[in-house]
Amino acid sequence: MSRFGSCFFFIKTFYYSVESAVFQDAAFPEAPAISNDSLFLTSCTTITYSPDGSMTMKKEYSRREFIKKNTITGLGAACTMGLAPSLIAGSLSPERSHSARRNDTLYFDAFTRIGPRSHKHPEARWSLEHLLEEMDHCSISGALVSYTLSVMYDPMHSNLELSDKISSYPYLFGIWNVMPHHTDEFPTPEELGRRMREHDVRAVTIHPQSNGWDWRADHSGELLEWLNRNEILTILTSDEVGGWTGLDEFLEQYTSIPVLVISSGWIEQRYVLPLVEKHPHLHISFDRLQINKGIESLHKKGHSDQLIFATDTPSMSAGAHRTYIDYAAIPDDARAMVAGGNLTRLLGGQKPPSNRVNRDEDELMAAIRAGRPVPANLLDMHMHILDEGLHGAGGAGYRMEDGGPEGVFNLVNRLDYQGGGIMSWNGVVSSDAPAGNRTVASALDAAPRGYWGLASFDPTHYSQEELRSMIPRVYEDRRFIGMKPYHMYGVEYHDPSYDIWWEYGNEHQLYALIHHSRSDFIEVETLAGRYPNVRWVIAHAGGDFNWADHAIRIMQQHSNVYAEVTLTPVNLGIIEYLVEGAGEDRIMYGSDLPMRDPRQQLGWVVFSRLPVDVKRKMLAENAMRVIGPKLDSLPEYNRPVLS
Numbered sequence: 001m002s003r004f005g006s007c008f009f010f011i012k013t014f015y016y017s018v019e020s021a022v023f024q025d026a027a028f029p030e031a032p033a034i035s036n037d038s039l040f041l042t043s044c045t046t047i048t049y050s051p052d053g054s055m056t057m058k059k060e061y062s063r064r065e066f067i068k069k070n071t072i073t074g075l076g077a078a079c080t081m082g083l084a085p086s087l088i089a090g091s092l093s094p095e096r097s098h099s100a101r102r103n104d105t106l107y108f109d110a111f112t113r114i115g116p117r118s119h120k121h122p123e124a125r126w127s128l129e130h131l132l133e134e135m136d137h138c139s140i141s142g143a144l145v146s147y148t149l150s151v152m153y154d155p156m157h158s159n160l161e162l163s164d165k166i167s168s169y170p171y172l173f174g175i176w177n178v179m180p181h182h183t184d185e186f187p188t189p190e191e192l193g194r195r196m197r198e199h200d201v202r203a204v205t206i207h208p209q210s211n212g213w214d215w216r217a218d219h220s221g222e223l224l225e226w227l228n229r230n231e232i233l234t235i236l237t238s239d240e241v242g243g244w245t246g247l248d249e250f251l252e253q254y255t256s257i258p259v260l261v262i263s264s265g266w267i268e269q270r271y272v273l274p275l276v277e278k279h280p281h282l283h284i285s286f287d288r289l290q291i292n293k294g295i296e297s298l299h300k301k302g303h304s305d306q307l308i309f310a311t312d313t314p315s316m317s318a319g320a321h322r323t324y325i326d327y328a329a330i331p332d333d334a335r336a337m338v339a340g341g342n343l344t345r346l347l348g349g350q351k352p353p354s355n356r357v358n359r360d361e362d363e364l365m366a367a368i369r370a371g372r373p374v375p376a377n378l379l380d381m382h383m384h385i386l387d388e389g390l391h392g393a394g395g396a397g398y399r400m401e402d403g404g405p406e407g408v409f410n411l412v413n414r415l416d417y418q419g420g421g422i423m424s425w426n427g428v429v430s431s432d433a434p435a436g437n438r439t440v441a442s443a444l445d446a447a448p449r450g451y452w453g454l455a456s457f458d459p460t461h462y463s464q465e466e467l468r469s470m471i472p473r474v475y476e477d478r479r480f481i482g483m484k485p486y487h488m489y490g491v492e493y494h495d496p497s498y499d500i501w502w503e504y505g506n507e508h509q510l511y512a513l514i515h516h517s518r519s520d521f522i523e524v525e526t527l528a529g530r531y532p533n534v535r536w537v538i539a540h541a542g543g544d545f546n547w548a549d550h551a552i553r554i555m556q557q558h559s560n561v562y563a564e565v566t567l568t569p570v571n572l573g574i575i576e577y578l579v580e581g582a583g584e585d586r587i588m589y590g591s592d593l594p595m596r597d598p599r600q601q602l603g604w605v606v607f608s609r610l611p612v613d614v615k616r617k618m619l620a621e622n623a624m625r626v627i628g629p630k631l632d633s634l635p636e637y638n639r640p641v642l643s
Contacts, residue, residue: 102332102371106355107322108142108340109135110203110285111175111235111262111310114165115148121545125572128165130314134572135171138318138607139361139369140311141340142171142352144203146235150177151207156186156195163199171352175235178204178227179211180220189226202347203233209240215250228254233346235260244271251279258346260308264289266568266596267397276303283342285310286324288568292594293401293411295328295338304334308342313572319365319607320570320600326368327415327599364606364615373416374606377620377642379450380412380420380598381564382513382539382590385443393425400425400594405446408594415598418620419450419640421482421513421627427456428486437474444479450640452627454482454513458489459497471504479638481630483510483534487517494526502531509629511535513564521550528558535626536561537588542574542604543567552581562626564590570604575618584614588622
């Protein structure tokens, strides 16, 4: 090989070593002959080049070992040729430029909501001060702000009150709630327009259901035609206009109103996605539409200009929602559109005066904002799996893009997971426990290093004698170390029909991930005392402050009870509340993927106000405490190793 050929080989080796370490798939769009996904097939894949430039892949090293090995090899060889300075500059400059672009992305939140609300838990966030703190903490540059009293009290009186409240903050812009004027409670459209111009309000909400008016009525058309004629951004939920059929009708009738639908659940994809295809003036946010790989699939279909960043802060975590966009495998220009560009366009150029960045963020938060994997170990305590090739599970809107092993592991490898606990979907929600256990075993066959399984058994379809035979047979596969009951079996977990499983788990020191099926959590409380060798992990403890109160109470009483936090609401402040109440060694990260995309759940933890060392405990170290008694019995390949 010539001197030049040797240099070229080593430069390519180093360049792609660095490129593979970068999280964002689109960071190096010029990369030849390698698909984005192939760079992240597993956490133990190395890429090497032969002298003719051909590529080979070898599944051998952990991702960190791979980066270290190839970087040292490439740099060492280059340095012997006297090329190190130019090599480093040439190879790292694309990443540096990419990170700079990413950190310059302006996040403009399309929907936040302040004000009092009924049935509020004392710890739930609600005020303008809470909103400002969260925006500062999560580097959110600006926001549209709505006001609960504009819906629950007199709309125009409260609209003006809102504008007065936020007038001192040039990066906050009001969302006014509007309604027809015919009952002398609200201005005419012309007068409304004058007042909106006076207060520079360019977005409205409508609440026909909550405020008791019929958007289909002839007299309502006067207001709606005014919004249509002036192309006023109108923010609503589908329920307010009569559900998804009503929304379709609304969009058909008012084709010039740019509509942003908020608060759609991930379980409503089969309604939402066809309407996005049908109506180009429909825009969606991902505040509760936390669909697995949704932002990538919608971008691929050409809908990036219909995607809007909105958080419903301060009740929800802004950091959770920005992580979904920060980590999206889309080009930077598309990311900038979703983060704030689309909203600015819909508002006719209105936007925050500058990019606001939290200079006191920790290294985990900074990594997410730059689109890099967090510098921490990640073990996911709540992972579901579908059979290979499936994108959903039939009933109740359970659509899960790329929900089989290939899709799931590609995504979590991009997040740089070290492992996690895998359970089925068909074995729990679909109530076919034996098939679910087979699905988990197949997923573990395809999994990277560090993953283990949770088995399911149903005492309503199988007799005690059958269970006595089935349970040990499944656990003969040493990769299974967990127990995953489910409330859809229709039997409370402390029912005697489950005892045969719990006794086996207690004898063999298994752990259980348990969804509470009663509001009083008495099942967990009862079982924790009865079976002390089982570590009982409460699922979804962060889903509600009242749930958190129960979980904290039980963890204070029983040292073998833990909690993981995942759920769609990503309640602001609840993670800190759980840690304060139960201790920093008892709370764990989980994602519930592929029901929900894992990125919001990860961002929820990373952008919490906890110290970095406590975040690291939540992200992996506490999970190791739970699976610790079974580590030695796990096959070496399935044993997670923390760096």
